[in-house]
Amino acid sequence: MRKPLIVGNWKMNKTASEAAVLIRDLRERVPASPHADVVLAPPFTALESARNALGPSSWVSLGAQDIHWEDHGAFTGEVSAPMLRDIGCHYVIVGHSERRMYFGERDEHIQKKVRAALRHGLSPILCVGESLADREAGQTESVITSQLSGSLAGLTTQDLATVTIAYEPVWAIGTGRSATTEQAVIVHRSIRLFVETGWNSDIASAIRILYGGSVTPQNIESFLVSDAIDGALVGGACLNPDSFATIINLAQIPRA
Ligand code: PEP
Numbered sequence: 279m280r281k282p283l284i285v286g287n288w289k290m291n292k293t294a295s296e297a298a299v300l301i302r303d304l305r306e307r308v309p310a311s312p313h314a315d316v317v318l319a320p321p322f323t324a325l326e327s328a329r330n331a332l333g334p335s336s337w338v339s340l341g342a343q344d345i346h347w348e349d350h351g352a353f354t355g356e357v358s359a360p361m362l363r364d365i366g367c368h369y370v371i372v373g374h375s376e377r378r379m380y381f382g383e384r385d386e387h388i389q390k391k392v393r394a395a396l397r398h399g400l401s402p403i404l405c406v407g408e409s410l411a412d413r414e415a416g417q418t419e420s421v422i423t424s425q426l427s428g429s430l431a432g433l434t435t436q437d438l439a440t441v442t443i444a445y446e447p448v449w450a451i452g453t454g455r456s457a458t459t460e461q462a463v464i465v466h467r468s469i470r471l472f473v474e475t476g477w478n479s480d481i482a483s484a485i486r487i488l489y490g491g492s493v494t495p496q497n498i499e500s501f502l503v504s505d506a507i508d509g510a511l512v513g514g515a516c517l518n519p520d521s522f523a524t525i526i527n528l529a530q531i532p533r534a
Contacts, residue, residue: 282529282533283315287343288319288321290321292324297327301331312337313530339368342369344371344374344377345358347390347391359397405446408449426443439481439485442487444511450490451490456491489511495520
């Protein structure tokens with residue numbers, strides 16, 4: 279049985295001081311999370327303050343929203359895996375559709391980022407998802423398969439053991455229009471099949487596949503009810519401590 283994972287992607291929101299307040303408010307509402315793993319991904323500038331607000335033995339893990347593939351060097355504005363490890367990150371989001379859309383990230387970059395994360399013991403959360411045009415053209419599965427092959431090619435099963443995949447239909451991100459459970463389940467099953475075909479059935483049944491796109495306290499249960507969906511990548515709703523606490527608490531409920 280895969281343990282649910284709830285990831286909060288703060289995007290470009292919250293200063294370092296605001297991060298400390300948000301985490302305090304969240305911890306007041308959720309004292310522990312024994313049945314679901316939780317990751318917060320604040321902006322780089324708030325990572326240290328978030329780490330301090332979480333404390334040394336927190337039930338929440340820290341994640342970053344992006345990474346550069348080199349360890350150091352002349353890459354102005356970038357942040358590397360050793361830097362993220364040193365500040366306390368254990369996870370990193372890679373290939374978010376906003377990075378693909380606004381910053382020209384392609385699968386070849388994403389593959390290098392996944393490898394850099396793995397090289398330094400960070401667990402990558404790899405985002406894949408189709409645009410509305412792709413979906414309407416019946417291309418959902420082929421687009422996602424191509425993103426997965428481009429980003430994961432050449433990884434060993436051992437590498438894959440620490441990867442999480444987040445299915446995030448682009449048309450559902452920040453729009454208030456989430457996928458239906460049925461739409462998400464179809465894609466999640468095809469992602470699991472991709473992993474089984476490319477690696478093996480053990481890793482396919484162990485890997486966590488999250489849904490992301492307008493997840494709220496009102497709809498989270500409709501996703502978690504399916505054993506194909508192992509949790510959620512949450513954007514907007516994670517900035518409100520009441521909403522995110524409710525999502526985490528609902529993820530604690532044992533699944534049938
Ligand atoms: C996201 O940022 O990955 C996301 C899913 O955002 P939202 O929950 O706001 O749609």
